[in-house]
Each structure stands twice: as structure tokens, then as C-alpha cells.
Amino acid sequence: MNLIERLKAAKHLVVFTGAGMSAESGVPTFRDAQTGLWAQFRPEDLATPQAFAAHPSRVWDWYAWRRGLVQKAAPHEGHIALAELEMKIPKMTLITQNVDGLHHRAGSRTVIELHGNITRIRCSECGEPCEEFPDHSPPPCPLCGAYLRPDVVWFGESLPREALEASFRVCETADVFLSIGTSTLVQPAAMLPFKARELGAFTVEINPEPTPFSASAHLVLREPARLALPRLLLEAFGQPA
Ligand code: BV8
Numbered sequence: 362m363n364l365i366e367r368l369k370a371a372k373h374l375v376v377f378t379g380a381g382m383s384a385e386s387g388v389p390t391f392r393d394a395q396t397g398l399w400a401q402f403r404p405e406d407l408a409t410p411q412a413f414a415a416h417p418s419r420v421w422d423w424y425a426w427r428r429g430l431v432q433k434a435a436p437h438e439g440h441i442a443l444a445e446l447e448m449k450i451p452k453m454t455l456i457t458q459n460v461d462g463l464h465h466r467a468g469s470r471t472v473i474e475l476h477g478n479i480t481r482i483r484c485s486e487c488g489e490p491c492e493e494f495p496d497h498s499p500p501p502c503p504l505c506g507a508y509l510r511p512d513v514v515w516f517g518e519s520l521p522r523e524a525l526e527a528s529f530r531v532c533e534t535a536d537v538f539l540s541i542g543t544s545t546l547v548q549p550a551a552m553l554p555f556k557a558r559e560l561g562a563f564t565v566e567i568n569p570e571p572t573p574f575s576a577s578a579h580l581v582l583r584e585p586a587r588l589a590l591p592r593l594l595l596e597a598f599g600q601p602a
Contacts, residue, residue, distance in 0.1 A: 364580055367537050367563050368597040373452040375535035376443060377553050378586075380459060381542025381568060385587040386434040388427075388461050392544055399423060409516045413485070417508050421499035424511045428479055431461040439541075440467035442590035442602035447471065449598045454531040458543060458550050460513045473524050475550050481512035520549065528553055535562040541586050545572040554578070 362370065380390035389395070391404050399407075402423070406412060413420045444467045447453040455472045457464055460479040464472045483490045486507035494500035499508040514520050528550075532538065538557035545551045554574045558564045566578040567589045575581055582589045591602035 364537075364563070364565060364593070365596045368446075368450070368593065371450050371536040373454070373531070373534045374446065374450045374537050374539070375531050375557060375562065376446075376453065376455045376539045376541065377543065377550075377557075378455070378457045378459060378464070378541045379543025379545075379547075381544075382439065382457070382586050383434065383459055383461050383463050384542065385437045385439065385585060386461075386463055388430055388434050388459075388463070390542075390544075391547075399426065405516060408513070410518060413508075413510060413515070418498040421508075421510070424479060424513075425498070428511075431463075431479060434461065434463065436463045436467035437587045438602045439586040439588075439590040440464060440469070442594040444468035444470075445594050445600060445602055446590075446598075449594075449600075452534075454527075454535075456528045456531070456550075456553065458547065460511075473528055475514070475520055475524050475528060477511070477513035477521075479511050479513055482509050483512045484508075485510040525549065529556060532557040532560050532562065535560070538562040538564045539567060540564065540574060540578070541567040541590075543568070543572065544570075545574040 384390050407420055407423050440463050447469055455464055455469050457474055458476050460476050462478050462480055484502035484507055487505045489504045491509055494509055502509055535557050540554040554564055558577055564578045565580045566574055567582045567586055569583055569585055594600055594602055
């Protein structure tokens, strides 16, 4: 069966997305060169507890800048096509490494955020979520006075256990697994496409560039997500995104 026939027959579709899914919404990927004030830093060197401890204001300001980009960004036709697919297929699980919340804004309902969400703020000590905070860099927790931080998973921090366990569990029943817009480099999330393939899912990579998963995927669509996903929706279910 080809991909379109498999999507039509699928009982459980699992979709795994990375920063490339948001690139066409104007949210730079981790591999994209940083611009302006941030050009001198590598994301991997800012997205760590060590960087926040050493330079709290720099890290807070970097996230504030990224939150601004995310708030200005809008989901594109690829995000919307995924939300539409969820209505067409008996069960769909969307696992994202992205922290921008664009899948929720596009209407996807079953979303697992493996690396947190940049628009959520919490205390770096007591963990208390916080929505209103003074314009300090970084602001103090209203409860305990420690620095507030973005509710994302930094390099060297563990992923939320339930989210990670759920992500591996859904690979067990996936008929089709789409790996979209990820360099498949960041662990342990990058194990998921391989796990899905090992457990029998028909695996598809959608990415203009090759990745470490390309050789293992059953099918590779070397194209951007914004183009590929609406086409898959149309060919499988006769509906534009
Ligand atoms: C952890 C939130 C346990 C923050 C992010 C083995 C096992 C476990 C850990 C490790 C391991 N090996 C190494 C590690 C450590 C580390 C790691 O993986 N390092 C890498 C760099 C080698 N992992 C961790 O630290 C993880 N923690 O394992 O805890 C532990 C505990 C204590 C001590 C040790 C271990 C935590 C990882 C989470 C980090 N946080 N995000 C923030 O956003 O600021 S990860 C970050 O990278 C983003 O979430 C991003 O989504 C993610 C992955 O990158 P991609 O999504 O793939 O994006 P990228 O830019 O890389 O690529 C974009 C792709 O899109 C490209 O392929 C491009 O071609 C494609 N593309 C571009 N345009 C399009 C497109 N595709 C389609 N359409 C387009 N238009």
C-alpha cells in the first residue's frame, strides 16, 4: 500500500514534529543562524541551566525575544492540515519538540509537548506557574522570590516523564508515523521515529534535508511541510487544508 492508502486505512496516526514545522511560520529553527543581538550565541549554549545560572538576564531576554517571534507567528497550512487530519483518522497523536504552541493554535487537540512551551513561565525554584510578572530581567517569583524562567526543557534537563512515556507508548500502536521538520539529533526525542519503525509503523520523513533517520524511513518526502501536508490531506481525504 502507498502512503495515501495507508493514511486512509490508518486506525492510529502518530505525527512527530520539530522546529522545521514552524520555520514557514517565521519561527527560526535551532539550526538556523541566530540573528541580530543573538548572532554571537548558539542556541545550545543559551538553552541550559548553566547558562541561566551564569547569565540569567541574557537567557531571560533571549526567551523574551523568542516569545515575541512566536506571538507574531501564525500556524501555516501544514499545521492546519495536521489539525484536519486529526478529524479524519480514528486516532491521531501529535508529539512535538516545538515550544511555540502553534499546533494548539492550529486546532490540534491531542498534542504532547516533549520540550515544554515557551509561552508558559514558572519559578526556577518552587516551580509555581506565573502569568503576571514585573518587567524585570528575569522577574522574581511572587511566592519565593527566586528567578522566574520559561517552562521549557533545557539541555541537560530531563523531559517530562509522562510526556516521554506516552510518546513511546503510542509508537506501539502507530500504523503510520510521520516525522516532520526535525534534524533527528536531539535525544531522547530523536529515538521515536526509530522506535516506531521497529514496532511496525510505516514511517515517513518530511524534510527538505537528509537526517540520521532518512535511511531508515520507509518513505522520504524531500519537501517543506507547508507544501507536503495539505497535499497529503487532499489526496487522502479530498479536502484542502
Ligand atoms: C535529557 C527546548 C536526560 C528549549 C529543546 C542521549 C540520551 C539522552 C540525552 C542525550 C543523549 N545524547 C545527548 C544528550 C544530551 C542532549 C542532546 O540531545 N544533545 C544533542 C544536541 C546531541 N539532550 C538533552 O539534554 C535532553 N535531556 O536527555 O535528559 C539527562 C538528564 C541529565 C543529564 C543528561 C541527560 C533535553 C533535550 C531538550 C532540549 N530542549 N528545546 C528551547 O527551545 O529553547 S531542544 C530544541 O531542539 C528544540 O525543541 C528543537 O525542536 C529541538 C530539536 O531540534 P529540531 O526540532 O530537530 O530542530 P532543528 O533546528 O535541529 O532542525 C530543523 C529541521 O527542520 C532540519 O532538519 C531542517 O532541514 C528541517 N526544516 C527546515 N525547514 C523545513 C524543515 N522541515 C520541513 N519543512 C520545512 N519548511
